[in-house]
Amino acid sequence: MEFFYRELRRQHRVLMEGDEPAGGAWNFDAENREAFGKDGPDPLRSPPRRFPPDATTRQVLALVEDHFAKHPGALHDFDWPVTPTDAELALDDFLTHRLAEFGRWQDAMWTNEPWLFHSRLSAALNLKLLNPRRVIAAAEKAFRSGRVPLPAAEGFIRQILGWREYVRGIYWRHMPGYIGRNALGAQHALPDFYWTGETDMACLRDAIGQTWRYGYAHHIQRLMVTGLFALLWGAHPRRVHEWYLAAYVDAVEWVELPNTLGMSQYADGGLMASKPYIASGKYIQRMSNYCAGCRYDPAQRAGPRACPFTTLYWDFLLRHEALLAKNPRTVMQVRNAVRLTPSQRREITDHAARLRAAIPAAT
Amino acid sequence: MATRMKFHPQTRPRHLVLVLGDQLNQDSAAFDGFDPACDAVWMAEVAKESTHVWSHKARIAMFLSAMRHFHDTLHSQGVTVHYRPLNDVTNRGSFGGELTATTGRLRPQRLIWVEPGDWRVQTDLESTARALGVAFEVRPDRHFLCSREAFTRHARGESNCGWSSSTASCDASIAC
Missing domain, CATH: 1.25.40.80 (Serine Threonine Protein Phosphatase 5, Tetratricopeptide repeat)
Known part of the structure; x- marks a missing residue:
């Protein structure tokens, strides 16, 4: 570009x-x-x-x-x-x-x-x-x-x-092949809170709340709050695309689809973005005041106060370790995951599984 | 666009120019050579475009309101607009259905539209026009600074990302 x-x-x-x-x-x-x-x-x-x-x-x-x-x-x-x-x-x-x-x-x-x-x-x-x-x-x-x-x-x-x-x-x-791409093999349903805004995560509640109020969220909310969560969650890119196309007053498929499926979800395998845009809750903490009013702590990756972004970020690194290690732009991120002990890995994976069981899927 | 007297709506139009909800610019190639004395515009509010994904009410309202304002502007300039509102009881609910009905009634010599913003809509319109056996012409979208063809040249590593004279020209040569 x-x-x-x-x-x-x-x-x-x-x-x-x-x-x-x-x-x-x-x-x-x-x-x-x-x-x-x-x-x-x-x-x-x-x-x-x-x-x-x-x-x-x-x-x-x-x-x-x-x-x-x-x-x-x-x-x-x-x-x-x-x-x-x-x-x-x-x-x-x-x-x-x-x-x-x-x-x-x-x-x-x-x-x-x-x-x-x-x-x-x-x-x-x-x-x-x-x-x-x-x-x-x-x-x-x-x-x-x-x-x-x-x-x-x-x-x-x-x-x-x-x-x-x-x-x-x-x-x-x-197109038309682009809409079917799913380079990361993401298969989960989108969490139901995308349609209701009902979640304890303050950043998602704010970004999704204003989306359903105005039909609008700005670029970084779309990329690094709703988009990031869907990517870390492993939501199927087709479901993510349908949500963005439905939700925004400016959404026409030519502009929405490459931004969602490519830029945000990395489902095109790197055509739009040179790396998956992944971050833990600490990115959101640095760029906003959301975390100050949130029950979750972006510094914790497991436990009842762990920020789901942070848990799922580490879980994402572990799930896609091989792919991320091959990309010079993500190799540093994956290096931190490689250093985790087996018990730390288990802690992250278990907590991610508990989150997936606790957050209801959209129907 | 010229502002002559509009022709009688029941007359067989030369060109029926299709205008979609994201094509509300009068400097569009769709209007090159447009003659209100023998050409007409077609616009349709169809439920399928709001339900194929479960659209936000504000997104639906944005498109419909902007379309109605565009219709009013064209109408005030003496352009015949065949406009199907969403709440018309005979609304067929899809571009294909509406276009089939209007084309059958008016029998235009040719349909003209500009590249849509959605592959699905482009395919729908083309297959509808082919099924009807009516001549059609798809014109490039000059709203953008880089044409589709120029982007392809760029992607292949050739430079000059703009409008060549051939992509920017359109067929306005058919006599009235």
């Missing part, structure tokens, strides 16, 4: 200075991806612009409540832009109030903060209410006029010009 992205940058003259990338580098992620301090995101920042339902949307909301009464999710907070005019206003709101901080906080999470510094433009883009060229040009202009730092503009543009175009290419190049 990195070379694909550079090619598009050159070809469309995006953030370029002659033949060189603006700022002398293609990627500024070293300056992005901070976590919030103990006080969390600035409480005085502007909330995202809302688009309250007009008469047409109100009719649709009533129709959906009537025709799809048993479907999951709520409608009372529906405030997405549904016209090109409103999508343009949403873009302007993001550029003015959030883009400058987007890069810095793009991987951070905070309880009851569904939007943070994210753009909220994915649904408008995927329904084609917004043209990606317009979004990219506006973000570049914000940088050129000195309103936002380069790492923020570049990080955002990479999502649209790089990843979004790349996943579409992957989808059409590899």
